[in-house]
Amino acid sequence: MEHATALPEFLVQRYRAWAGNDYLAKADKHRKLAREGQHPSALVISCCDSRVQPTDIFAADPGDFFVHRNIANLVPKPTTEGGPHGTSAAIEYAVTALDVSHILVVGHSSCGGVRGCHDMCQGTAPALERPDSFVGRWIDALRPAFETVKDIDDETARVAALEKAAVVMSLNNLMAFDFVADRVADGRISLHGLWTDIADGRLEQYDPKTGQFSRV
Ligand SMILES: [Zn+2]
Numbered sequence: 001m002e003h004a005t006a007l008p009e010f011l012v013q014r015y016r017a018w019a020g021n022d023y024l025a026k027a028d029k030h031r032k033l034a035r036e037g038q039h040p041s042a043l044v045i046s047c048c049d050s051r052v053q054p055t056d057i058f059a060a061d062p063g064d065f066f067v068h069r070n071i072a073n074l075v076p077k078p079t080t081e082g083g084p085h086g087t088s089a090a091i092e093y094a095v096t097a098l099d100v101s102h103i104l105v106v107g108h109s110s111c112g113g114v115r116g117c118h119d120m121c122q123g124t125a126p127a128l129e130r131p132d133s134f135v136g137r138w139i140d141a142l143r144p145a146f147e148t149v150k151d152i153d154d155e156t157a158r159v160a161a162l163e164k165a166a167v168v169m170s171l172n173n174l175m176a177f178d179f180v181a182d183r184v185a186d187g188r189i190s191l192h193g194l195w196t197d198i199a200d201g202r203l204e205q206y207d208p209k210t211g212q213f214s215r216v
Pocket residue numbers: 047048049071072073108110111112113114
């Protein structure tokens with residue numbers, strides 16, 4: 001593979017700083033994890049967005065969370081058709097092999113993926129409509145949720161509502177996996193819908209009784 005090159009210097013420097021400080025401070029923990037394997041308590045599904053760090057929000061250490069990130073923190077409906085399914089694979093492994101006790105779906109403010117789906121549904125994002133747009137075909141999964149927010153007049157409020165609707169849709173789709181539904185039914189797993197504001201660090205959680213998100 002002649003296209004791979006050496007790490008740029010700034011990343012080498014960052015790695016060496018980590019290895020000499022953060023890693024050393026937690027070296028015993030790393031060795032224990034390597035020896036005994038991982039036993040994370042939670043599966044976290046969050047966006048790829050570089051501004052969202054779910055492990056920071058909960059001050060997580062290595063081994064605490066099994067994290068799956070994708071554009072717009074979506075859980076599509078389960079299907080075995082249409083090729084590999086990375087999100088479903090992560091969910092299956094976390095639930096059936098790692099036996100996690102909690103699944104957290106973490107949405108966020110200013111989500112570009114959610115915005116893209118919003119614009120596509122409004123007919124103003126032709127590039128995302130193209131059959132060869134990987135992003136567009138991925139966020140198609142969120143289209144049904146747009147129906148729940150489309151009547152909100154203010155655009156900013158409508159997009160923000162879609163960010164939260166994405167979380168609720170993902171929770172609903174999680175329950176369509178039998179191995180999740182069975183464990184929710186007998187109390188082995190709890191599901192949590194969250195949304196975080198990048199600017200002020202606010203974390204809100206979904207309350208199924210009211211259908212609203214409220215501050216943690
Ligand atoms: Zn996002």
